[in-house]
Every structure is written in C-alpha cells, then in structure tokens.
Amino acid sequence: MTEFRNPDAVAKMRADFARQGAMSAMGISVADVVPGRVVLEMPFNPDFTQHHGFMHAGVITTAMDSACGFAAFTLMEEGAEVLTVEFKSTFMSPAAGDHFRFEGEIVKSGRTLTFTQGRAIAIKDGTEKTIAMLTATMMAVRGLT
Amino acid sequence: MTEFRNPDAVAKMRADFARQGAMSAMGISVADVVPGRVVLEMPFNPDFTQHHGFMHAGVITTAMDSACGFAAFTLMEEGAEVLTVEFKSTFMSPAAGDHFRFEGEIVKSGRTLTFTQGRAIAIKDGTEKTIAMLTATMMAVRGLT
C-alpha cells in the first residue's frame, strides 16, 4: 500500500486547501484524502454557471485540478510545494446535477513531475454520472513561499 | 476580412455573457469582440487565489475557456449554442499580476466543431507577460435551450 513520504502531508494539504480562496468562494470542500488520492465535493452553485444554467466548464475544471494537485501533493517530500504545469479537461456531458464529486489520483509520482488523472461526477436524485475527465501534470517546486 | 454569419451574434454573445454567473462572480468582463476573436479582462481577485496567493489555474482557465467559447460563437449560425468539448491549458508562469487579459480566437470554424486558441496575459506595473495558453474544441449545438 502507498504510504505518505511526509508524515505531515495531510495536515499540510488541508491547511493549504483552507488557504485556497477559490475553493471557499466556489463552495468546494474536502471529502476524502488518502495517499495519492483526494476527493472533493461541491453542491450545485448558481453563482458559477454558464449561460445555459449548467456549472461552468472552468469551475468543474478548477475542482478537478485542485483534487489532482492535492493528490500529487500527498506523496511529495517535505518542503515541496505543488504547481500545475498543464492539464486537459474533456467534457462528456453538461454539468447538470444537485451535487458534484471530484476525484483526483496519481498515475505516477516522480521527484520533479507527478502525473495525475481526475474525473467529475454529477449526482442528480441519487444517480451518478461521470461528466468530465482531466489529466494533469503537476510539478514539485521548492522555495516558493 | 472575416464577417459575422449571424448579424445578431455580438448582441447575443453579450447577452449570454451577462447570463454567465461564473463571469460576474469572478469579476471578468468583456473588453473587445470582433468576428472570431473575443478579449476578456479581470482585475486581480483575492477571492479566487490558490494557496500561494496567485490566481487559481482553474480561474485563469475559466476565463480563457469563456474567451474561446464566445469567439467560436461569433461565427456560428443563428440558432446555434456553443458548448466546450475539451481544452488543454498550459501554465508557463504563476498567475501574479494586478490585472489579467484573456484573448480567445478561432483557428478553424466548422459547422459542427470550431477549433480555438487562447492565452492569458498578466499585467503588473504596466508590464505584460503571457502566463498561460489554451487550445479548445467547441461544438455548435441546436435545441439546447
């Protein structure tokens, strides 16, 4: 089983999450954290829709990016910070739902680069549907803050 | 010179933009619209940062996606709506600046799919820096609303 390299990783991750203004502004919270995997969730938020009333693709992406970035962070060494290098987001269905879940996980963790993948699930009347997927490259940086 | 296929495209685009909750919530506004090209802008917004105090990569992407989606829309036929199929966003530099500009333009406009590219420019003390770029596939859909 995968283990944390930094015993303070989860505490540090939750503290960093709390400092992400974008997460609280959008109503996104942490649902679960294990080494190499982070799950976030968000209720439908009418303040962040696009013009057909669905959640904006960029907001769905913001949540998947955060889930993947924090997943990458869980296996980084002490003193490293995580920055997003790039991601690709694919939208299979419009983001309609009462509630959304965002899963981010590591595909391969390296010293400098970590490769991750994520997905967004819309929940409507108890039925789940994968509406988007993301692959992201994350980078460990030192001395950023 | 490229011309609009739908004479009401700009008025419709501005009305759709006004209905995008995500744009007003993030403080993003329209700076310029010509056929096939849309420019948006946003002042630095402390409510949408990541945990190092930079603008969140997802927020920068949301703005580039909107610029590209609306750029695609400017050349669509009457009655068509635009949805994002997928995009890739690359982050060359952290999103530090007083003000940000987002340019979206069409690379190729087709009946069903429109290919676009965008970039994000950070402005700090009058100096401009390209901090991110995006390529996005947009789809014309009918009967959505």
Place this chain on the structure above:
Amino acid sequence: MTEFRNPDAVAKMRADFARQGAMSAMGISVADVVPGRVVLEMPFNPDFTQHHGFMHAGVITTAMDSACGFAAFTLMEEGAEVLTVEFKSTFMSPAAGDHFRFEGEIVKSGRTLTFTQGRAIAIKDGTEKTIAMLTATMMAVRGLT
C-alpha cells in the same frame, strides 16, 4: 454488456486496420477486439526509435490513437467512418521494452463524438509497465470514402 450496433463492425474494423499503411510499416497488429475496446501490440522496432534508442513518442502515440480510434469505431453505426479530432498523450516513462501493448477504450460513445482513453504498456523480461496514456476525441463522419 455493451453490444455492437453494426453486426459487421469487427470485420469492417479489421479490414480498415489492414488498409492502414502506418500500422504494417510500424509492425503493429491487432491483439483483441470487443465492443468498445481494442488492444494492439508491437514488438520493439529499431526503425522507429528516437535518438536515445527508445521508441519514438510519436510512434507510441500513433498506436494508442489507432487503438482508441478503432475502439470508437466498434460502436458506431453502419456507414460511419471515424476521424481523430484531437488527443493528448502523456509520457510517464521512456518507451523501453521488448514488446509493447496498446489498449484503447470508449469512455462515452455519442452519435457525433466519441470520447476515448488509451494507454501504452512496455513489457521487458515479462514485467509490465505503463509508459504512456492518451485521451482522444473521435468523430463519426459520413460520406468520407
């Protein structure tokens, strides 16, 4: 269980594969086909290396793209042809191995667009390693040939 929409899909797919000059030139063959999933394989080919002696990233991508394109094709309606709209390929490890396997599968199949994902596995002395992953958007076109 997923079923074919076109009873001739596998026969048509294998005939199309046989007509792909690029596949025979690179030594890529079909290992398995089920509805929505195609597996290809290729022995290490010294004619298609990059300059460090690994298989070229573009060749690995060509094989993943074909696996995904043919996977998408398996669920298309009669008379439809498949074209690649876009893909993103991520390289987790250099393509070193005696033999390579490429898996392509459908994430969501629609009338016009099909979303797929694939991966490349290198096999060396019996040990398997995922070296690359791909997400691709495929499009059904009619009247192409």
Place this chain on the structure above:
Amino acid sequence: MTEFRNPDAVAKMRADFARQGAMSAMGISVADVVPGRVVLEMPFNPDFTQHHGFMHAGVITTAMDSACGFAAFTLMEEGAEVLTVEFKSTFMSPAAGDHFRFEGEIVKSGRTLTFTQGRAIAIKDGTEKTIAMLTATMMAVRGLT
C-alpha cells in the same frame, strides 16, 4: 534576438536528428533551424497512411513532436537531453497533400521545462493549409546517455 546557449546546439541537434530512426523511416528531413525554432518537411508517404489514404494522425504528430522537441533543444544548456513530457495534437483537416511542413517553436524556455507549440501545413498544388496544431511540454534531462 534569441541566441544559442550552447554553441554546438545546431550540430548536436542535427546529429541527434540523424540518429532518430523514426525520422528516416518516415522520410522526414530538417528544412530549417534557428534558435528556438525548427522546421521539418516530409513528402506524402503512402507507407504511413490511415485507411482513407490520408497521412496517419500519429505520423503528423510524430513530426510536430520532433520539430518541437528539437526547437526546445536548441536553447538547452550543454549536456542536457530533451524528452517529451506530454503533448496535445488537434486535427483541423484530414492530412491530404503532396508535401507537408512541420514548424516547432518555443513559447517559453526554462531550466527544467520548455513549453512549445507546433503546426503542420499540407501543401497541395502550391496551396498551403494548416491541418494540425500541437502544444508540447519538453523536459531537459541530464545523464540520460
């Protein structure tokens, strides 16, 4: 004007290109090299088509990837080798033409990562058409060979 950091960069690049089996197998050659930009070319090659007779999307991508990788290499320090981290390739039109040109250029060159973009142009009866575009992240590695 951009200058080379390594005075032997072009000679090294051309030697590396000559060692890429995939380039000679596909009939791809170097047309131009300046600091931060590489142009490759290829005549139509019936051995590397897909099943409708167009050049295979993966082959077009292989050439764009090489153009971008070598462009990144031109500005790397002595002793560094270049590996592709990831790329996204978008196909605007089928790859039909007598001849193809592939342009790769640096968007931002960093010590570890270099961001590049490329495009593929098909030439038919003297008329040029951009058929595909690519964005790629390249990584400088040391001690690879």
